Amino acid sequence: MKKTTAIIVNWNDKDVISECIQSLLNQDRPEIDIIVSDNGSNDGSIDFIREQFPSVQIIRNGENLGFGSAVNRGLSAAKGDYLIFLNSDLQLDPKCIGILARFLDSDSSVGGAIPKILYHNQRDTINSLGVLINYTGIAYPNLLGQKDPGHLEPFESACGGIFMLRREVYVAVGGFDEDLFLYHEDHDLSWRIRLAGWKLKVNTNAIMYHHYHFNKGIRKLYYSEKNRLHILLKNLNLKTLVIISPALVLIEFSQWIHAAINGWFSLKIKSYFEILSLLPRIYLKRRGLKSLRKIPDSEIIRIYQGTLAVSGIQNPLLTHILSPTLDIYWKLIRNL
Structure with missing residues (x-):
């Protein structure tokens, strides 16, 4: 064992x-x-x-x-x-680690396995079944706040922050990127694992319970935005970045409006200067990923979303304008 x-x-x-x-x-x-x-x-x-x-x-x-x-x-x-x-x-169900470990034992192509995460105080309600990621890099929990459907077959996902990995996989991809202080560091690690040719799976028989509190603070928004751009610039090929650039411009414009209305515009601008200061390091990381890359961008982002439906945020402009526009563009470019 x-x-x-x-x-x-x-x-x-x-x-x-x-x-x-x-x-x-x-x-x-x-x-x-x-x-x-x-x-x-x-x-x-x-x-x-x-x-x-x-x-x-x-x-x-x-x-x-x-x-x-x-x-x-x-x-x-x-x-x-x-x-x-x-x-x-987090609190783990007594069988959680055993289920994940046996799942990894059974399939050498799976580099990491993720449990089903339920609310600690609502144990029939999902906190996360992996993570959904829009192709512009915005990530959010899958099925947040929905009733637990019970057993589901394991399915591929970006990781949800709490997961089991093979040691050799973690070492091979270089562990967590320490330039990402808070938020999206799991998204980045997940991306590199899949880039190197391993799969990530959600095994819904393994269960964890989470003391979850939705955080809309401006500190989270700052780190999330900075790291989102960092990850895209580091992990995507130049061709892919050019193809999705109109959608990225649209997202940035919408974030400027959100930041101006909600009092974090100066932090949004600060995130750009932070990214500029990190460009030499990002360039070196891009070069390092060339030897790791076994899977093309098109395969990596095939599980990403065209729509943008962030749980906990109800905004008609997001629902009726931004998300449909992003989805239309995604359908036009996803096979390029």
């Missing part, structure tokens, strides 16, 4: 991390090591973990490095053949 290492990222999460760790200890699959990669917590959570869960290994990063960088630090101590990365506000 292959060994599994779980890496939990903690940042002042004393109130919820106990439940997460205990759910890992309660798994029906033996040989699970648990590592907590701590991003400079000052709420007493580290002392609490040491006292309550002495078998858990703790890596202290000293400051908030973001999710991806914290996972990369945790990997330095990981010994498992399978790696599972998760935030501290």
